[in-house]
Amino acid sequence: MTQTLADMRRDYTRDGLTEAQAPTDPFILFGQWFEEAVRTEQPPVEANAMVLATVDAEQQPHCRVLLLKGVDSHGFVFYTNYESAKGQQIAVQPKAAMTFFWPTLERQVRIEGTIEQVSAEESDAYYRVRPLGSRLGAWASPQSRVITGREELEARVAEIQTRFARQEEPPRPPHWGGYRLVPHRIEFWQGRSSRLHDRLDYQRDGEGWRRQRLAP
Template sequence: MTQSLADMRRDYTRDGLVEDQAPAEPFSLFQQWFGDAVQTEQAPVEANAMTLATVDADGRPHCRVLLLKGLDAQGFTFFSNYDSAKGQQLAARPFAAMTFFWPALERQVRIEGRIEKVSAQESDDYFQVRPLGSRLGAWASPQSQVIADRQALEALVKATEARFSDSQPHCPEHWGGYRLLPDRIEFWQGRSSRLHDRLNYHLSQGLWQRDRLAP
């Protein structure tokens, strides 16, 4: 196993990323790269899938894969249960990092910054366009808590279906959106011989600065 893993490698030759191809601020480049990913990545890969890293009150890091659900000039939005493990971690330390990896394009984007909750109206607007099963699940699942077995979860779902049999489930208070307000965004383009292109944007006194990082 060790030898087979050591032999797994791929030479990246698809594209490059140089300064004269990059804008002065990072959001337009992310929009461009995200659009490329939507057009290029094939199922089961989801272009908006990203790894979210948080830190708990003891300084221990945690990672999981989520889906990006909003992007604007303020930042990057995702939704979750506020009482979940990640919700408790973000309440204790409101900072996070995101990583997007698009293998077909040989590209990666790393984003770091402060976390804030979106407004209750934004959370409700998104909640209402979710499939019914997802809305019921947000009510039924005590996310991150220990449950007895699968049957216990299914029983919670059935009870929730009965509760909302005559009405549409509204957005629960324990569920909603977070927005990551970035202060650092790094764009990584795979290159041959591991001499990758890395352009790093960071906020300095309210303005975006751009640097090239060694691979």
């Protein structure tokens, strides 16, 4: 029998989110939730997987799944090719949104803000700890551009391997590095029974944050 979408309904009963449980600083709450997701979510779910949404020059939205590589009190960091489609979109419109979803915990976090490049030093430090294949791939792949086939990509990788064969550590490509999403809004969603979900919304207010509850 074919399963319909109606057959896939579920009730969310694992937990709740009250104001008493929520710190005034959303980064503290994100850290708590993220640590719990790392402990709880099982492969193939990656706790640091998130959807990043950007907008191009024609105001067309684009989204894709990326991996979060750092978070601090300034924002959320990911790495990519600056010349990729997302890099070009960010250059035109340096605003973005990202969403985390942890199904086992029945939780979602939505983040909106502005995008800035991280420092060259920060990008260099992360590049150095990547696997060698990933570092060479950052040189070889003209990300988001049309290629003739897999053979072209493999040939580019072989050429890069030859170029850096005598170097112990390949340098970071100038077109590759990190971005930081600096949030002005962070919303925490906790699934609840009967679709009466908890939603706590934090919005930047001067040097601090203003918290409010949203209807589900």
